[in-house]
Amino acid sequence: MSRNPASPPTEDPAEPRAGTGTGSGSAVESPVTVPGTPTDAVLTHGLKQRHLSMIALGGVIGAGLFVGSGTGIAAAGPSIVVAYAISGLLVMLVMRMLGEMSAANPASGSFSVHAERAIGPWAGFAVGWAFWVLLCVAVGLEGIGAAKIVTGWLPGTPEWAWVALFMVVFLGTNLASVKKFGEFEFWFATLKVVAITLFLVLGVLAILGLLPGTDAPGTSNLRGEGGFLPNGGEGLVIGLLASVFAYGGLETVTIAAAESENPVRGVAKAVRTAMWRIALFYVGSMAVVVTLVPWDDPQIVKVGPFYATLNHLGIGGAAQIMNVVVLVALLSAMNANIYGSSRMACSLVARGQGPRRLGRISSGVPRNAVLASSVFGFLCVLLSYWRPDDVFPWLLNMIGAVILVVWIFIAVSQLILRGRLQREAPEKLVVRMWFFPVLTLVALLAMAGIFVLMLRQPGTRDQLVASGALTAVLIVAGVVRQRRAAAVTG
Template sequence: MDTSLSIEQQRGENSKLNAGLKSRHLTMMSIAGVIGGSLFVGSGSVIHSAGPAAFLAFLVGGILMMLIMRMLGEMATSSPDTGSFSTYADRAIGRWAGFTIGWLYWGYWVSLMAWEAYVAGKILNGWFPSISINVFVLVTTLALLSINFFNVKNYGEFEFWFALIKVVAIICFLVVCTLAVMNIWSIGEVKGVSNLTAHGFMPNGIAPVVGAMLGVMFAFLGAEIATIAASESENPAKQIIKTTKSVVWRVGLFYVGSIFLIVCLVPWNDPMLGQSGYGSYRRTLELLGVPGAEFVMNFVVLTSVSSCLISAHYTASRMLFSLASRGDAPSCFKLTKANTGIPMFAIIGSCLVAVALALINFSEVLRPKDILDTLMNMTGTIALLVYLVIACSQLKMRRKLEALGGDMPLKMWLYPWLTWLVIIFIVVCLIMMSFMPDYQVLVVSTGAAAMVLALVGVIHQARCSKRLR
């Protein structure tokens, strides 16, 4: 045995990720990152509460996400890192900030895994009612999580094909709806744009539209995965620039465009939109007379949640790996297998939490759906906090890069004024939501969790600084 090697290397372990993702993997990830199950399933409740003006919430959310991606792209092209914005917060704001947002983000993705598995289990149970939904949830979780235990290119391949199905499905949806809006589609009950204003554009006032931002932010969070995955590709900076520049048309076409078409065709007060898990896309296809709309949309949603579950596990494991690499998580999580370059212990750690949350479904005392719904409702606030940290980090890192004369292949527009505008907008939204009865508990509870993590981060930073003296 070669004694010059470390114990980890002798065991086939190191602390470096391999570049196993190809350009086409990252391209499809960047497209699919904003097409999750929440778009197909959750948008119905947003429209039902805010009316046709829900379109504005998606429009504003899309613009916000576009600006955030531009800021993130500026930092990531200058210094690609698997920890992405958590690493940049560490460098720009302080170690406590990177610690806080990193663990919050990790918690978001492991919670999302359980929610996506529940949705998949519910769909499969509808197709095979003789098998318990609990069995489907657990089997789905274990089967999909196993993909990330192999070479990262396997994840890239699965995500590529899952993403392709989602993209094709939503393009077909856009084509059919556009024909209906133009009065060319002759089948079904609806056509034209009359429902955009016939029942009131903003029937419940501005408050539900502002509150809808939480649901919209939950739907949009995921576009940044490409900047995390890019660190495992051959040319990270080039891929990040490509992803960031394409985010405008992706958001405009897939999200804002499709929601606009839906509110034109479907009355906002349609009782089916208010049903949990029914989905605005399914209801639109039904009213358009598309045969087998329920099965088609259930298949698309099943594909979407499967894709999101795999991506959630990948992202959670890489964030945990990054935290460990910076000394903000147990050191075992930064070890990677020498032959595959995957962070095995970070994958196992994230997997165990996801399986534990999936096992909640077997409890006869707890109410699994209520617990998962609460976790998912909190994620909208987490998304806004992540965006706030990205904006604050970019504000400081840009100054440092300019002072050092560093290379910036991609720059944020109208710096620093547009960055400040984004920061102010997010803070105002959070303050407004904290006074709204429907969102108060979610915003305050998520804020409290963030403050506790921040306090732990400050203590951790102080201890690390003391050791270095």
């Protein structure tokens, strides 16, 4: 049952407080409050387990899967299945690490709080604000993508007007209450899950030759022109890089968990079920596509692999079906990213890492943070119209590799905090990283390898450099802030 937003949430004495650290210098963030605000101005526990489950599920299924995977298939051919499996394993390790820390200390700042506790305030500052910028820019990109779909249905209507409408709608849902956000995301995720489940069912029936009007393709497309690796190892590398960034979005569930009825149980359950979701939705759908459709079919890149597959199966209205699904995916991502960015900003302010005004909470909602995140997102939309040739591409490059930076901070934080928890509060290890510390170190090596691969590819080199510059600026700013704070208190 949801608690009254005007009252501070009560806690089970046996349940660890969100953000309660072990060891010195830990970042405490439960309930989230901001100095100078009323003591009852706290984030509420308005999300139910069904909300969390669908937020985690919906975070896996995005436009990157429905549309962006076409580029990876064109480069890697049938071996895209291997690329998604490899990157999926890495994401599982990252989510397991994040789940361990978030179940032990749920916090709306998630990995930013963990980085601050493990490494220092400068780390929490850098990774938190980098992620905030990533989500805000993503809100603008998703708004543009959704508007393009709608203007395709209603030609002559201005794209900016649709972006503005979407912004207003999701601004409203996020300003209202966390429960409203959860309900919107629940139904968005439900539609995406139903769509991809139907796709997989149809695909498997077609592969088995059980779908009326289709013949079983066998392995002909997997052994087609060029074989399983038509472009060799280089094509597999390009597919791997494309697949890594398609998994972004899973992190939101650990942010949302802090506002759920039972944060520890909620995040533990969501993380534990991440493995089969990744295997089923990403790897499974890629296997269906490359089995049914020749990898070099131009439709895969032009209109997307899911549309190409439905069209190949003779499903009437395939284009419009996929347009609706992609639109839902984009709108869901907009809603989730406004939520995630606002909570990250609120968490940073609560820890003295940002402008105090942004953290002001009213009726359980950080409304100033929601407004600021939405305004920044809409500014990105305007930049796409005003400066499409220089500023906007630079902005996109700047966030291109931020998710990898976040994952590295997660791995380093878990490596440090696991030792503290084992010594000081082993009962908090509700979720445990597998084969610690071996798999944590393997994940870090894999991320370093991805950085090397990005440097080798002209298409991703600029992204890595720009994201590195953003991270470096934020780290310097965080170190300066930390030293100033130490000088004042010392």
